[in-house]
Amino acid sequence: MPRETERKFLVVSDHFKQEAFRATEIRQGYISSGNGRTVRVRIRDKKGYLTIKGPSPDGGLSRYEWEQEIDLKDAAELMALCEPGIIHKTRYEVRSGDLIIEVDEFYGENDGLVVAEIELPDASTPYIRPWWLGEEVTGIKRYYNAQLRKHPYCSWNT
DSSP states (O other), X not given: OOEEEEEEEEEOOTTHHHHEEEEEEEEEEEEEXXXXXXXXXXXXXXXXXXXEEOOOSSXXXXXXXXXXXXXXXXXXXXXXXXXXXXXXXXXXXXXXXXXXXXXXXXXXXXXXXXXXXXXXXXXXXXXXOOTTXXXXXXXXXXXXXXXXXXXXXXXXXX
């Protein structure tokens, strides 16, 4: 069963943009979300994807994830079926040793939020932590994209 293991951090500087080797625009919506399970449709640049994620058994560090590329036209049509609240962001990819850090800069109602994720082969894998990574927010649900759709960053009181 495919699993993703990742750690999530707030970002304290836009210095990551200077280190990025790729930046892509992403729009994503949720066909279904609840109880830690999501069915997501994503358009990343000119490609479509369908992703299914399961609940996390370990506080947000890992979870089941299945993703399949789909036709762009199908992705656009599925986007129209999504629950309210489309996520719009730019994803920057930064090399960190042998790993990649994905930094998401959000727009719209989540403007001002910048979150980084580093996907690990397993929970015990060591990784290099750049100075611009701030507080770790792994497992804090309000930073999940499915939650940002329902409770956007602009509505937080912090």
